[in-house]
Amino acid sequence: MTLFIVGGAGYIGSHMVKLAHLAGHKVITLDNLSTGHRDAVLYGAFEYCDIQDANRLNELFKKYTPDAVMHFSAYSLVGESMSDPYKYYNNNTVGTLNLLKAMIDNDCKNFIFSSTAAVFGNPEYIPIDEKHPKNPINPYGKSKLMIEQMLEDFDSAYGLKYVVFRYFNAAGHDESGELTERHDPETHLLPLIMQTVRGEREAISIYGNDYDTKDGTCVRDYIHVNDLSRVHLQGVEYLMSGDVDSKVYNLGNGEGFSVKEIIEKVKEITGKDFKVIEDERRAGDPDTLIASSQRAKDELGFKPEVDRVEDIIKTLV
Ligand SMILES: NC(=O)c1ccc[n+]([C@@H]2O[C@H](COP(=O)([O-])OP(=O)(O)OC[C@H]3O[C@@H](n4cnc5c(N)ncnc54)[C@H](O)[C@@H]3O)[C@@H](O)[C@H]2O)c1
Structure with a gap:
């Protein structure tokens, strides 16, 4: 298959590029490098492209005629989305609308979309399955839910087929050590803890202990992250298998770990002690987010290989 990996220079996208290439697919990364890194794209072609640029997208669709598009590009800082919602609706929602238009115009109708647990808002029950009500509590989650809604209409009207994956917390690195997580600013717990372990930050903060x-x-x-990438390949294979329905899947391991538990596990695994600060709560953090991925298991054969949190942490050490 020829695959466009939009956002392939980012954390999850760069792992996807590697896996898809190793699975024998022709991979083309489209990225504007706003939060990604050119040197993270280790395989296939790289094309500088902002998904807001319709002419550039059309040029690239004509050049490569991809069979499917995997769309990872987005801004994803919850706090920033609260203070600058325009940035999120513009890049995430409008940008994706633009990408979908280029797909339809160029007769490419297979789409894999990175959505998020943030579409659910505060959970009404745990584990969260696909039927859980969707009440996002920040513009980031709303910008993603709007895309999910647009996709339903693009399927009915234009026959665009899609698989939406809603990730809970993506974590870990490729075992080779070739790829890492390099967000700036970093807001994810595990890379922040690892920065503390390496002495690059003084302490790790726990936001809220009540x-x-x-x-x-x-x-x-x-x-x-590689379990996520593997199930994306299963998703694209499903779409390419013929006359199929569009699908939505929640992706997690179905087990919850508290911030304190994760900190203790990292201390145990690395043998290093570090300073922990108990800080105020941040706005918009639900108590507990745990996914039910039963549907992805039953329908796509999703089978995580690095499913113990200790093993996820070990890929970072
Ligand atoms: N990391 C997680 O735990 C997590 C959880 C849930 C959902 N997601 C979603 O997964 C996707 C990937 O997340 P990530 O952590 O790898 O993020 P990331 O910031 O590392 O990667 C995003 C990539 O998209 C590119 N990009 C952004 N805007 C663009 C534009 N207008 N045109 C072209 N390229 C653009 C960036 O340069 C970057 O390379 C995002 O859509 C995110 O919302 C991530």
């Missing part, structure tokens, strides 16, 4: 959880700190579900 949540309704076992030890008062937030509980999250971590999924290894």
